[in-house]
Amino acid sequence: MPKFTVSKSALKRKWIAGEKDFSLEGETIFCKPCGKQFNFERKCQLEQHKKTTVHATNIQKQGNKRQRLLSECPPETGERPSSFVNDLVAVMLQEAIPLQKLDKETPLRKFVEKYWESEAIPCVKTLRTKVAPATHFQVIEKIRDEIEDSPIWCSVDETTDRLGRNMVNVIVGKLSGKSHSVTNEMLERFGMIDDNMCSFCGNEIETIKHVVLECPASQLQREELLKEITDHSLQLFNLDTLLATGTDPIHCALFKFLSAINFKV
Template sequence: MYFQFLVINTKNFMIFQLQNYLQIFAFSTDFDWDFDALCIVFQSLLCNALKCSTASRLRAFVQEFGHNIFSTDGTVLFCKICNVKVTAEKRFAVQQHLSRDKHINGLERSKLQNEKNNTQSFITDVPNKSEYFLDLTRTFLSCNIPLNKLENPAFSKFLEKYTNKQTPDRSTLRKNYVSICYDETIQMIRSYVENKKLWVSIDETTDANGRYVANVIIDTLEVGNIEVLEKTNHSTIAKVLDKSLSILWPQGIIHDNVLLFLSDAAPYMVKAATSIQTYYSKMIHVTCLAHALHRVAEEIRIHFPNVDELINNVKKVFLKAPSRIQIFKTMAPDIPLPPRPVLTRWGTWLNASMYYCDHFELIKEIINQLDGEDAVAVSKAQNLFSNVILKHNLIYIKANFSTLATSITQLETSGVPLIDSINIIQKIKAEIQKAPNQIGKIIYQKLSTTLNKNKGFKIISDISDILNGQGTINEIPDDLIANDLAFFKYSPITSVDVERSFSIYKNLLADNRRSFLFENLKQALVVQCNIFELQPYKKFDSVENWVCVKVPVFRHFFCFSRFFLKLLENVYFFPL
């Protein structure tokens, strides 16, 4: 029984050799000596068999889970992803390692790196270019970091220490790599916008160098453009639009894909829209509704000059006056300092008037504590607070027009469905209509006149009714087909994104960067804007999963947000 047990437990190892030894034992007469020898033989055979079994088991794991995951030298199992030895006595231990977060994350990084290496570049004519230099350039441009920072010795040594690569000269990147990033982005944009519907928004301003600049925003395809104008009139605006769209479609503009044109209500903008609608037959021109409400707010300001004067003088009282600010914080620690409205910023004057209505007595007490002879603004503010009519006017403004400022803020939000945007306008119209006395009637008449001049607003309102299941398609222009109307579900009715684009443009033109050549400025902006993480619209229901993302972009180029380009996920970055 003992020998049978040994044979059974070693039959998978070296049965042939064992049987030979058993045959020798069968003819032996010295049982004790042969038994001891046989035990030694069994022990040796068993050890060799176990070694052979471990190596084969490890090789089996490598074969099962892949040579790209594990490797073995016959004694240990090594994970290539995690760079660690793995316990392999049981299959469960190997599976447990594979299920750990560290291994899963490492595997994802490995896949992304392989995909990046296997992806064909959009730019095929870039021989002998360093991928590290290209990624470094893209990162600097995306983060709005001037390339001259590479000349800082501390930063240069830091890069060389943690990347083991030579830090390039800024001129090398500017001459050889900035244009590559720009061309790469343009090509990707053109590929993405093919056969897509879109809307356009245009506005103009004057930059810090005195140039007339017109910004073009093209939405749903995350695209835009900027042009320098000799002057601003309807013909230059029309040319800017055509030039921007020709960059988008170099083989020929697809006019029927432009469904909506947003601008302010400047006469030359309206005239430009009328002229280009000859070529863009499906395009609806809507003047910005936030601008419209702001003009109504301006009408309110005109009819309450004493409130306007109070806001201006109290703002001056606490402007660059730390001692007065300290008095204010001591007497009113729980409320913020008086607001400083800017007339060109929508709704800020109305918000300021409501602030003074909410804290009238406390602000009056603080102003009266100040020395009237210290400044003219203090004296004027004290006189205004002594006027009883001022308080009545503040109450009237808040009671009848407080929703106007709220409505402007709501319209400034990105991604609002068209139905909700139209409801905001209808609601504020109903609220202002209820305002009593002659001033209320004048304000309501101003709102009605402004909306009636906006011919596109009537069409867009009818489309909203259809999307809400209430209107009829007979009220819509004949050029727009049913499929086109579905794309209006999240269409905006304000040009707020163009206004925001000017802020980004001016931020790049800082005082210490005025020597920026315009061509380099253009190429830097395209990469920088590509990395902005702006809030996207919701997806369109059953309309090609269309996604609207509002992103500003500038002169001769286009910019994307996270929906299309995630540059930081693909660039080389130095480990700390």
């Protein structure tokens, strides 16, 4: 039988299979406890590294050290950055621009310093420790103000960064009966409300089928939708029309109808 050549990355991936302390970046093995990259050519080199005193010490430190949350960090003392610096950091975070872009001798820092001569831009470490947490808390307060006491949905994704530090991404949304994409039947089933009757007619259980096809409160919108569709040639009803995502008359009429009955899509 012909021999198959195994790539180095595939081979090294087998070496670290089941190893939570190592990850593979291309053909380089990254040791999370040590925070270093190693270009091991043989598996025995990896095994030797795992037996070193430095690696064992770093694993012990990692186990004893719990990563602090922003809410647990003590407030920074000393001179506060100006409103310009606060706004600059806030904009960079909102636009997903790494603060590292403001490090020394970077083009962005030179540009900012050229047109903002009133004060020196703090170093990146100061921006992270003094400015970024304040922006974080402002966003949290804004989310709390928007949600208030309403039922919510959330999606949580746990991951790690390239240094092996734990990270959690959380998306939070507001569940509201005002939007018919979340019906009273759903909210009642999840134990968020006690009454699952339609918010408009009050005669039937509020399901998506009822809101779109049966609710008397949506009768006028359904008639307008039917009229707009029948005004167009039947040639429009083909597979391309039904599956299209453009601005053809059929889809425009459909989205107009859904918007009229406050159905979020």
